[in-house]
Amino acid sequence: MSAHQGRSSPPESSRARWTVRVVGITAAVATAATVWLALWVTPPDVTQGDLVRLVYLHPGVAWVALYLAFGLAAGASLLYLWPRTRSLFWDRLAAAAVEVGVVFNVCTLVSGSIWGKPTWGVWWAWDARLTSTAVLLVLFLGYLALRRVPAEPEVRARRSAFLALFAAVDVPIVHFSVLWWRTLHQGATVLNPDLTPTIHGSMAWTLLLGFVALTLVFVWMLLVRYRIGVLEDRLGTGELDMALRQRQAEGAPDDEDEAA
């Protein structure tokens, strides 16, 4: 038990740890309730049958992946680039949002694909939303690839924030270009321009709860990933300190070596 190990205790206060736990438990409860409502309480659809149950999952993960994670990553990167708000907090937040966003993005594509096969007859269609989602996934993966390049935390943060900025301004252009290119996806059900849901009763509530549950899951994963990010950076500098100390020990006088 060296002093080094003692120093790497979790960085946050007990209140922060408590918050993570509460968010995690709430997310688990909300998810369980959504699953119960989606699979047992709500009725099957007139035309789509049990397939409609995917609607409680798919728009929720898509909302997290396409708006929440992306918006958070772009906003946090901008705040990092802005000199007055520059802090590694924003960098780690953006990185965590992208990484969790990738998970949700893949879930969006997979759940959409599972729904698309029986409905459209194909696993994949070159529809506007599908294509935008796939492009966003590739942009996210590029961001993570750049982050994997070894560098000082500040250098990496700056580089990643610039990349996020370049990619973020591309997203609306990609969106419109593929929208003109082709569109097949059905319009938004709940967040349509009139804000009047086109589904009713238990289905609407389950859908809404699904959004809340998945958002909570996202926030929980984000917090946990952020904490891992802090620990990773600490480990990076800690390892350097340790290596330096070892080298210094090598150069120490001989009598110490003999004593050891």
Add this chain to the structure above:
Amino acid sequence: MWRDTVLVAGKDLRIEARSRVGLSQVVPFGVVALVLFAFALGPERAPMAKGAPGLFWVAVLFCTVLAVQRSVAVESVDGARDGLRLSGLDPAGLFLGKAAAVAAQLVVLEVVLGAGAVLLYGARIEVPWLIVTSGLLGAIGLAATGTLYGALSAGLRVRETLLPFLLLPIAAPVLLAGTRIWQAAMAGGVPSDGTQWLRLLVVFDAVYVALGVVVFGPLHESA
């Protein structure tokens, strides 16, 4: 700023004119790509003529990666990047100059590849001005994004493998718009579909040129 732009663009183009890397390596690579596409789509001319717009732009995109790599590589030896930083040139001018040099090379490349698409694939162009405008706008957009990403990846040891992965998805709107404009130009008739896509290209160019002018200073300093 404009004086610096001309200086930097002149320097890069002079290097290209003397080393002929672009003419002897990048343009031939584009032609090879065109020939390979022809092999992939089979000897019949109909599918090739139909695919000509997309194949042309995919070839241009691949060559853009090479041109940008080259544009970064000329600064990476002999401490040239530090020299540029110390030269007191306006960063915006530096960005515009580097991008203009890449754009000029891309225009030459597009002329060659466009001729190749017409000759090899039998693409019939009914509305030439659409092709010319889209070629110029596409070259500007690709050069601007390429220069930004080039500066971003300049100091990285994994630049060669990372740059295409980062740059090509960003350039997807150029490919989409360019292909649609070519299709409109080949179909003839009312080019209204084409002009809509031209507007998209203009927006793309404006966004990335403006972004480059604003952020190239800090980006170049930190690379």
